[in-house]
Amino acid sequence: VPFEPHVPWLSEASPVRRYLVAVSGGADSTALLHLLVNAGFGNLVVCHLDHGLRGSESAEDAEFVAKLADELDLSSDIACDDVTAVANETASSLETAGREARHRFYADCARRHDCREVLLGHHADDRAETVLWNLLRGSYGAKGMRPRQPLGDLTLVRPLLGIRREELRRYLTERGLAWREDGSNAEPFAIRNRIRHEALPLLSSITGRDGVPALVRTAEAGEDQEEILAWALDRAEVLDPQGRLHLPALRELPPALQRAAVFRYLHRHGIVDLDRSLLQKAVALLDSQGETSSLNLPGGRYLRRRAGRLLIE
């Protein structure tokens, strides 16, 4: 009997429902597609964005995916985007430009095929690498990729987060199923590759055990913390009816929750470059005996204390 990874999502979801499946042609997303088809999912739209990053190889990836969809008797939606040009125009990294191009493409596919859920082939190793990568960026909480992630009108769904990279390759190999090596043109590149091929093996060798499960547990704990924070902020009722921060309510909270409430308020008003020292200064405005009642924010805006409120101007 060939090896079959256990993917709980496949028995929880409805096989007749329509889903977009993002397939790069690499082993992970190719395995996802076969797993779906073998589990009886038939109403799938195979989506592939050629990032144009690897010349003729990119085009061959796109061809491979189109042909695979055809063989599996599925619709496909294949598009091209010049990610390098976009990155140059917008002065962003290839990674950022690539991610945004994919998200635009998924949104287009969602409209064209009247379907809001995009299935992605990310697995446990990807998740572990993301935890480590976020950690090295010092991002707030060690968030990893989530099983379900809202993205505008879309929901990104990752059925394979419990499965290891090796298991997906084994699944394909034992069935003689083909994929495109390095078909993950979606992912630039050097940092993630070094995390995968250098950092994780070193960390596993230091502790004498596989680092991926531990990092996955961290990702799960991070999701739990987000859920608890959302509940706590909701309970804390820090906004007045006009949506401004209500100081008497805010002052009742422990400092960490004050920072989180101010963070969320500023974030929702488009202030995203928030570091801890800025949050500390914002929270210092709570002190009505304090000398300052106003704080400069990035983008030329201000956070002001006025009439028992904190508000952005």
Next chain:
Amino acid sequence: VPFEPHVPWLSEASPVRRYLVAVSGGADSTALLHLLVNAGFGNLVVCHLDHGLRGSESAEDAEFVAKLADELDLSSDIACDDVTAVANETASSLETAGREARHRFYADCARRHDCREVLLGHHADDRAETVLWNLLRGSYGAKGMRPRQPLGDLTLVRPLLGIRREELRRYLTERGLAWREDGSNAEPFAIRNRIRHEALPLLSSITGRDGVPALVRTAEAGEDQEEILAWALDRAEVLDPQGRLHLPALRELPPALQRAAVFRYLHRHGIVDLDRSLLQKAVALLDSQGETSSLNLPGGRYLRRRAGRLLIE
């Protein structure tokens, strides 16, 4: 002007108050001691535990510390413990046996000198290494060492968590102050050393920037999350007057907070080997339609659902 690290704690604390200072003789704790004395702290008791791990070198460390305290006109309390023997007797690791021996020693010092606060020389690099180490163990949340940490009747205080290892060495070197190289007999050993000398440099080289500040931010975020969780559990009011979990209250909570409430309840009842799958099973007991009303816990105990409560037996 010789280099002086900025240590906010020194201006916030009272210099006439009595503190225990744990001094191994290594650069970090030696620098802490000099910083304290130079800031006018005079009521210090220098505490040193010889772990007996490095033979005559350990004894020389103890001598160095005793002499240093003498030169600085401070009391000292120097003791010996055979950590290797304790580790063998209790079948625990040298790291665990060493930590427990230190904690017992601090508690003894606290009684002898009537002082509950122990100052430790841990710095930002230690904190970053701890985050990474906890992460690799998959410990719940990426907790690092905290600025103030209750420990029984004691409080461990770490004034140098904002300072880099390099800064402390520079502080000593520029003043011609001596320390014992490898005087950190307190710390076994291989894993932490590899994290310090291999993992952190590799991670910094991958991202092209110093990994320590990012990991320190993670530690701070972890502390915030603990504070928020404590507030949320308090607000959730899940315990009945007898201290058992009250199911109607528990059922109102999001799953992450249910798991956290059950985790805390079990932890307080001495069940410490808690993984996520056990917590999931415990939370499944909430379902009064569920087939099972009881769950086996480590140590031969049970968690039972009865009369609208979850309780341990």
